[in-house]
Amino acid sequence: MLSIFxxxxxxxxxxxxxxxxxxxxxxxxxxxxxxxxxxxxANSILIKNGEIGFALDWHNxxxxxxxxxxxxxxxxxxxxxxxxxxNNYEKAxxxxxxxxPSLFTELDFINRLQxxxxxxxxxxxxxxxPFEEYRLMHNNAILRHYSTSTEQFDAYQTxxxxxxxxxxxxxxxxxxxxxxxxxxxxxxxxHANNAAQILExxxxxxxxxxxxxxxxxxxxxxxxxxxSKPYDQLLLGRLKSxxxxxxxxxxxxxxxxxxxxxxxxAAHIANISESFSESLGYATRAIKIFEExxxxxLAGNAYYRKGTLLYTWxxxxxxxxxxxxxxxxxxxxxxxxxxxxxxxFADIHHNLGVLYTDMPSETKKKSIxxxxxxxxxxxxxxxxxxxxxxxQYGMICNNYGNAFTKFPKAVLTDNHEKALFxxxxxLDVRTPEYPYERAIxxxxxxxxxWDVGNEVDLFNVERxxxxxxxxxxxKLLVEDHEIIEEANKHLKLLKKLExxxxx
Numbered sequence: 384m385l386s387i388f389x390x391x392x393x394x395x396x397x398x399x400x401x402x403x404x405x406x407x408x409x410x411x412x413x414x415x416x417x418x419x420x421x422x423x424x425a426n427s428i429l430i431k432n433g434e435i436g437f438a439l440d441w442h443n444x445x446x447x448x449x450x451x452x453x454x455x456x457x458x459x460x461x462x463x464x465x466x467x468x469x470n471n472y473e474k475a476x477x478x479x480x481x482x483x484p485s486l487f488t489e490l491d492f493i494n495r496l497q498x499x500x501x502x503x504x505x506x507x508x509x510x511x512x513p514f515e516e517y518r519l520m521h522n523n524a525i526l527r528h529y530s531t532s533t534e535q536f537d538a539y540q541t542x543x544x545x546x547x548x549x550x551x552x553x554x555x556x557x558x559x560x561x562x563x564x565x566x567x568x569x570x571x572x573x574h575a576n577n578a579a580q581i582l583e584x585x586x587x588x589x590x591x592x593x594x595x596x597x598x599x600x601x602x603x604x605x606x607x608x609x610x611s612k613p614y615d616q617l618l619l620g621r622l623k624s625x626x627x628x629x630x631x632x633x634x635x636x637x638x639x640x641x642x643x644x645x646x647x648x649a650a651h652i653a654n655i656s657e658s659f660s661e662s663l664g665y666a667t668r669a670i671k672i673f674e675e676x677x678x679x680x681l682a683g684n685a686y687y688r689k690g691t692l693l694y695t696w697x698x699x700x701x702x703x704x705x706x707x708x709x710x711x712x713x714x715x716x717x718x719x720x721x722x723x724x725x726x727x728f729a730d731i732h733h734n735l736g737v738l739y740t741d742m743p744s745e746t747k748k749k750s751i752x753x754x755x756x757x758x759x760x761x762x763x764x765x766x767x768x769x770x771x772x773x774x775q776y777g778m779i780c781n782n783y784g785n786a787f788t789k790f791p792k793a794v795l796t797d798n799h800e801k802a803l804f805x806x807x808x809x810l811d812v813r814t815p816e817y818p819y820e821r822a823i824x825x826x827x828x829x830x831x832x833w834d835v836g837n838e839v840d841l842f843n844v845e846r847x848x849x850x851x852x853x854x855x856x857x858k859l860l861v862e863d864h865e866i867i868e869e870a871n872k873h874l875k876l877l878k879k880l881e882x883x884x885x886x
Contacts, residue, residue, distance in 0.1 A: 385468055388416040389430035393456075397430070400458050401465075404474075411465060423593035428464065430456060435464060439560050441593040442638065446496035447564055448525050450489055452514045460486060467494070492522075495530065502530045513553040520548035521561050528568055538572060555588040559598060566601050575608035592632075600629045600645070607648060614655060622652050643672035643681065647688055654692050659701075662692055683718020686711045687731065694734050698741070705742040709735060721762075729766035733779050736760040740786040753790040760786065773812035780809035781824045788831050802831040818860040825853045826866065829873045851877050 387397055397413050421427040423441035430436075435454040440447060445468075454460055463479035466472070467490035479487035485508055495502050504526050509519040524544035527537065545565035552558030562585040569578035582602040586595060606622050609615075626649050633642040646669035653662035666689040673682035693708030712731050719727040739756035760783045767775040784805035787798045806828040813821040832850050850873065857870035 385411045385426050385428060385465060386422065387411060387413045387428045387430060388419070388421040389413065390417055391415055393430050400461050403458065404462065407465070410469060423591065425468065435460060439556065441597045446493055446525070446529060447560070448493050448496060449518045449521055454486060459483065463487060464490065500530070501532065502526050513551070517548055517551045517553060517557060520544050520551055524548055524561070525564065528564065538568070541568060556590055556594055559585050559588060559590050559594050563598055563601050566605065570604055570608065573608065575605045578605035579609065596629055596632045599625050603629065603648060607651070610655070619652065619656060626652065639672050639676060640678065640681070643669040643685070646672070647685060650688060650692060654695065659696055663689070666692060680718055683715050687715035687719065687727065690715055690731070691734070694738060697738065702743050705738055709738050709742070725766050729763045732759040733763035733782070736763065736786060737782055740789050749791045756786055769808070769812060777809040777812040777820065777824070780805045781813070781827065784809065784827060784831065788834070797835060799831045799834045803828060803835060806831065815860060819863070822857045822860045822866050825857050826869050829853055847877065847881065
């Protein structure tokens with residue numbers, strides 16, 4: 384729904400223009416600007432002094448391309464703008480091409496940004512006023528940020544235009560609008576510290592409530608990227624309080640989708656703070672919002688996030704979470720199919736393989752779950768191949784090996800022999816460059832080696848020497864006391880075995 388904000392002396396004229404098109408009044412409302420303040424959204428059209436203007440789109444309804452500050456109020460201009468904002472560019476062209484083609488060109492920039500079509504900065508239009516100079520810098524940055532192909536993208540040039548826009552902005556609110564987009568560029572480039580600094584400087588300025596809320600939301604995105612173990616408790620506290628402030632504002636403004644996204648971030652923060660029930664509550668609320676709004680992709684992402692939360696808790700000694708984790712992942716797979724999202728599909732199946740393996744169940748069902756686990760691990764490895772994704776391949780193979788050591792005894796094959804195969808596959812890519820990961824897989828290999836079937840009354844010298852070498856290597860890789868103790872345990876047992884065989 385579009386809203387036109389104007390004093391009552393314009394209302395009669397505006398209604399007459401809207402009535403030219405059948406049923407357009409069902410999509411556009413006229414509001415007294417003295418009684419209700421315009422929403423900070425691209426859906427707000429402003430009428431003042433016989434000219435059309437626009438509210439800054441802090442609600443992210445359209446690409447952040449800035450239109451001219453003042454446009455003559457005429458039948459063709461207003462209807463062209465209305466139809467463009469309703470994404471009916473054919474009707475917009477019909478009204479504007481004969482009378483104001485340059486305005487249609489401006490509106491079509493937004494259309495092309497939405498469609499992902501390339502736009503040259505040479506096409507931009509500008510006039511010599513302070514606002515127009517600022518607008519030219521801002522829009523140059525936007526086109527480079529959002530419409531340039533990956534091959535042609537120039538981060539330094541894009542940053543330059545954002546900085547020029549911030550410097551030339553005639554008022555602080557406009558500078559903040561560009562600053563937020565600049566921070567989003569930094570976040571895209573994983574320069575979280577730069578993004579946070581830009582936003583922290585910006586939020587100190589004299590800004591509208593809508594601007595402050597959106598900048599705080601973006602600041603939370605930057606802070607989330609800054610989180611790493613061991614977690615900074617002060618940063619976690621700032622994140623929690625700021626997310627809560629933004630969430631309350633979104634809920635009060637009936638911005639349901641944005642509220643759902645905030646809830647997912649809140650779920651993540653609660654999870655790493657080990658507030659399990661709180662985290663689950665946030666994720667469940669987010670799913671409800673996305674399903675009610677029929678946003679299948681966002682709902683699928685929320686199920687994926689919820690599944691990962693439950694997976695973490697299940698693996699942390701809470702067996703009641705195995706089944707709901709599996710159910711959440713299965714819901715997520717309805718969105719993240721092998722064809723549409725192969726990497727996420729593979730990640731989910733990797734986690735499902737672990738869950739199917741470790742889930743407590745009756746002995747007679749263990750073989751069924753083992754078969755399902757094998758299928759999931761194979762799905763994960765069909766995408767994360769040894770050549771293209773060595774790190775992920777090693778992680779999956781290590782967990783696949785662990786799974787085989789837990790499967791029920793097979794009649795025709797030795798599960799521990801299969802485990803050793805996958806551990807060795809993991810070791811091929813978990814080189815000493817990854818000391819901790821390699822040490823863990825080496826210990827897993829050693830543990831499985833004790834249970835591999837041997838020929839009766841034969842001492843396997845080759846396996847013995849291999850196990851000794853692996854145990855000694857562990858001690859050279861890491862300084863972790865528990866890991867070194869585990870390696871020493873194997874060396875003592877191997878020494879005892881050797882002495883027994885020599886007698």
